[in-house]
Amino acid sequence: xxxxxxxxxxxxxxxxxxxxxxxxxxxxxxxxxxxxxxxxxxxxxxxxxxxxxxxxxxxxxxxxxxxxxxxxxxxxxxxxxxxxxxxxxxxxxxxxxxxxxxxxxxxxxxxxxxxxxxxxxxxxxxxxxxxxxxxxxxxxxxxxxxxxxxxxxxxxxxxxxxxxxxxxxxxxxxxxxxxxxxxxxxxxxxxxxxxxxxxxxxxxxxxxxxxxxxxxxxxxxxxxxxxxxxxxxxxxxxxxxxxxxxxxxxxxxxxxxxxxxxxxxxxxxxxxxxxxxxxxxxxxxxxxxxxxxxxxxxxxxxxxxxxxxxxxxxxxxxxxxx
Ligand code: ZN
Numbered sequence: 001x002x003x004x005x006x007x008x009x010x011x012x013x014x015x016x017x018x019x020x021x022x023x024x025x026x027x028x029x030x031x032x033x034x035x036x037x038x039x040x041x042x043x044x045x046x047x048x049x050x051x052x053x054x055x056x057x058x059x060x061x062x063x064x065x066x067x068x069x070x071x072x073x074x075x076x077x078x079x080x081x082x083x084x085x086x087x088x089x090x091x092x093x094x095x096x097x098x099x100x101x102x103x104x105x106x107x108x109x110x111x112x113x114x115x116x117x118x119x120x121x122x123x124x125x126x127x128x129x130x131x132x133x134x135x136x137x138x139x140x141x142x143x144x145x146x147x148x149x150x151x152x153x154x155x156x157x158x159x160x161x162x163x164x165x166x167x168x169x170x171x172x173x174x175x176x177x178x179x180x181x182x183x184x185x186x187x188x189x190x191x192x193x194x195x196x197x198x199x200x201x202x203x204x205x206x207x208x209x210x211x212x213x214x215x216x217x218x219x220x221x222x223x224x225x226x227x228x229x230x231x232x233x234x235x236x237x238x239x240x241x242x243x244x245x246x247x248x249x250x251x252x253x254x255x256x257x258x259x260x261x262x263x264x265x266x267x268x269x270x271x272x273x274x275x276x277x278x279x280x281x282x283x284x285x286x287x288x289x290x291x292x293x294x295x296x297x298x299x300x301x302x303x304x305x306x307x308x309x310x311x312x313x314x315x316x317x318x319x320x321x322x
Contacts, residue, residue, distance in 0.1 A: 003079035003319075006048045006122065007309035009131065010034075010085040010114060012106055012158070016306050017044050019051050019078070022322065023142055023300060023307040027051075037112045045121040052076050057121055081118050082127040082312030084134025084305045087161075089114070091129065091172050099128050102175075105198065127312030131155075131305050132163030133170035135257070135298070138307025140165055141322065143299030144255050152251035153304065154179070156238065157258035160205040164249050171249070180205040184240040191216070191233060208237040210260050221260055234260070235269035242270065242295065243277045246287075257298040271295045 004027065009016040014033055020026035028051060032043045046056045053076060088102045099115025115128040129137070136153035139145040145153075149168040155161050162179025164171040171177055181203040186195070193216040195202030196209070206212060213221045217230055224230045242254055261267060271291040278287070286293040298304045314322035 003314070003317075004076070005310055005313035006078045006081040006118075006124070007306050007313060008044060008081065008083045008085075008118070009134070009305035009309055010083055011131065011305075012086045015040055015044050017047050018306050018309070019048065020310070022310050023138070023303050029306075034106075036108045037114075041112075041114065041117050041121075045118065048078060048081070048122055052078060052122075078122060078124055080125040080127065080313040080316040081122060082134075082309040082314070082316065083114060083118065084129060084131045084138075084309045084312060085114055087130050088175060088178070089128070089130060091176050099126070125316040127309075127314075127316035129170050129308070129312055130161070130163055130176050131308075132161040133165075133176065134163070134308030134312060135304035136163040136165050136255070136308065137170060137311040138300060138304040138309075139255050139298055140168070141311050142307050143304055144296050145253055145299075148252040150250065150252045152242075152245055152249055152254045153298075154242065154245070154254065154256045155258035156208065156256060156260040157210055160209050160241075160258075162245060164245075164251065166249065179241070179245055180209075182241050182244055184237050184244070204237060204241040208234055208241070208260075213260065221263060225263060231263060231266050231269055234263075234266060235273045238266075238270045239273035239277055242274050246274075246278075246282075253293075254295045255298050255304075256295060257302070257304060261297065267295065267297065268292075 005021060007018045014031050016031050018026050018029040030047050032040055034040050042057055090097045090100050090102055099113060101109050101112045104110050115126045119126045132153055132155055136151050139153055140151050145151040151165045153163045160180035162177055181200055184204050186202045195206030196212045196215055197203045197206030200206055217224055275291050300307050311322055
């Protein structure tokens with residue numbers, strides 16, 4: 001192994017931290033339940049510092065920006081760190097709040113300087129992006145998107161988020177895409193549920209995330225496995241959202257992960273409905289008749305995000321080969 005990287009998948013419920021060079025080459029890994037920012041980030045930094053042979057942050061007398069001075073002399077060093085983070089986050093490179101969370105409703109986390117914290121605590125270059133852009137990068141390098149530069153990654157779970165690579169680069173702009181909050185047709189006769197997004201009510205996330213299923217039907221999705229009407233409606237919303245994303249971004253493949261997709265029959269329903277909604281307008285394979293090759297589950301299972309964090313670490317050093 002040449003360079004050793006630090007990778008962080010920063011989630012709303014847990015932080016996964018790994019040391020290595022990719023999902024198949026992990027030296028050490030821990031999962032930290034997400035609590036307040038100081039506690040969670042401190043534990044993550046201590047995990048990496050311990051591996052490097054440096055004192056824990058809490059044991060340092062002053063400013064952690066003291067460079068690398070280990071107890072026995074530095075023998076191991078992390079080349080860079082990548083973070084695939086929950087959001088929303090500020091990704092504008094010249095913004096004074098680059099690398100910070102912005103308006104997250106997660107208690108205590110709004111305005112947290114995640115990238116800056118790790119850069120200071122570990123004295124390394126930091127690559128930073130959203131969890132879903134990270135997952136798209138991980139899938140492109142090691143998973144279902146290998147060999148493709150234009151990828152859409154969607155997660156459907158507690159919330160709905162979408163990340164995309166265009167020409168091999170994660171899509172950024174004024175901020176980052178927020179595809180979970182797309183508007184999709186909502187027939188209130190068929191589905192009187194008003195939606196549960198605190199910002200928009202019946203956006204895609206408000207209608208189709210895991211909590212929306214539970215609120216609408218009175219039970220979590222896992223207990224509704226045999227109810228066709230539940231999954232037909234879910235597929236209706238997801239397919240509508242995906243079709244809109246496909247028409248805008250023109251991805252070569254759509255990768256969908258997240259807990260809600262654990263329902264066995266859901267993915268085939270989504271493919272079927274997306275095909276109907278597209279109406280054979282885009283006459284390009286596999287979109288025309290091989291939808292099972294176009295809308296697919298993640299090749300890395302639940303490890304797309306941490307894989308993406310390794311790619312982000314490598315890219316922080318300008319290494320696009322990882
Ligand atoms: Zn919304």
